[in-house]
Amino acid sequence: MKKIMNRADDTVSQLLNSIAFAYDDKLKRIPQTGIIVSQKMAANKVAVISGGGTGHEPAHSGYVGEGMLSASINGPIFIPPAVNEIVQAIELADQGQGVLLVVKNFEADVANFLAAEELATKQGHDVDHVIVNDDCSIEKSNFKKRRRGVAGTVYVHKILTAAAGEGKSLDELVTLGDDVIASMNTLGVALAPGTIPGTSQTQFSIGENEISFGIGIHGEAGYRVEPLESSEQLANELINKLKTHYNWKRGMKLAILVNGLGATPQMELHVFANDVRRLLMLEEVDVCFKKVGNYMTSIDMAGVSLTFLELKEEQWLTYLNTPVSTYGW
Incomplete structure (x- = not known):
């Protein structure tokens, strides 16, 4: 590349x-x-x-x-x-x-x-x-x-x-x-592996229309490869897997992070985030805070991760909303 x-x-x-x-x-x-x-x-x-x-x-x-x-x-x-x-x-x-x-x-x-x-x-x-x-x-x-x-x-x-x-x-x-x-869990998927500067060799291999579930931020391969059907189906699977780590109930308060892995366009991140939004509305949980964009990437890996943070204390939300002066937040 x-x-x-x-x-x-x-x-x-x-x-x-x-x-x-x-x-x-x-x-x-x-x-x-x-x-x-x-x-x-x-x-x-x-x-x-x-x-x-x-x-x-x-x-x-x-x-x-x-x-x-x-x-x-x-x-x-x-x-x-x-x-x-x-x-x-x-x-x-x-x-x-x-x-x-x-x-x-x-x-x-x-x-x-x-x-x-x-x-x-x-x-x-x-x-x-x-x-x-x-x-x-x-x-x-x-x-x-x-x-x-x-x-x-x-x-x-x-x-x-x-x-x-x-x-x-x-x-x-x-x-x-x-x-x-x-109180926090993250699951990521790759649509394409990344490469390290100085080499054109990819860090793992998946097919043109496949995704790898459970990849890491250093380019590690995931635990399962399967075809990518749609953003909605992907969002549904990630949400269902993340739900198992919580005492999931209506009205629970969440902060979510939709994070790009380096080579995924903003358009695709927001399409995926919109599917997450719709599915969480059906779950009747309260998404109190959200971020969508590139926050912790893996050079040029194409993919996305989804993070749930259950806001167990109201003060945590205050801390998330406190203004800062940085170039990444």
Whole structure:
């Protein structure tokens, strides 16, 4: 697949340089690193930072800015950032009230972020973490839940940073984060696999008119392949699978996220979102908050994910609606 690129091994640095250039009113890049920090670091509150490999844009730099993340640490494509850079970001973000790490549930991400937390704590920083595991797809081989951290991570960012802005302590934010994560589930499908810069090889194979259920944000294949019949049928299947993770009832309050995976046009995302809207109306649930667009992608994968967050506390909705100044939200 043709790409507008230069040297593949310099893609991440060029990407981060452009982000810092395009949004220099909101953020800046720390030279020679994958660290993006907010231009307006608020004092007297817990700093919330996040990160992971690049290739998920606008995650994670798109959520750095006033009212949201204090910093993001961006590793190589689909590879988590190095421990020393996470420690450096903690040092830069800490305003004296502690630092909360939002970590996606992938083995390498968890290992690097927790190792950085341990080192930063030894250096005198007050650091804790939450681990996002909203993916409710299954392993193809053993049918166990995967529970990876995927698109719902964006809602965790938003709620926890708004709560931090209210003055919540580090311990309070961890408790809140765990409650939000336990109330959230995501399922994604791919219409076409993605490719990694520097290679034309796709990450998995599916037929022209097929979809893969339960794909991951690093281009991982799903657990089942079948023909794509219609947007409505797809929405119905995803909703029915997500429903099984809740005490589903009329009048329950939901925040939903319809997330594009990188190569799906806005038209298709909105057609799908409209089907979700109609089906949830029939279910008589209250969709109190919604987002439709590209929030956590997988480079050029074609597809969509659907996230449900049950709003168990009215304050969660307030946090989702709190204004911020970032380029991705």
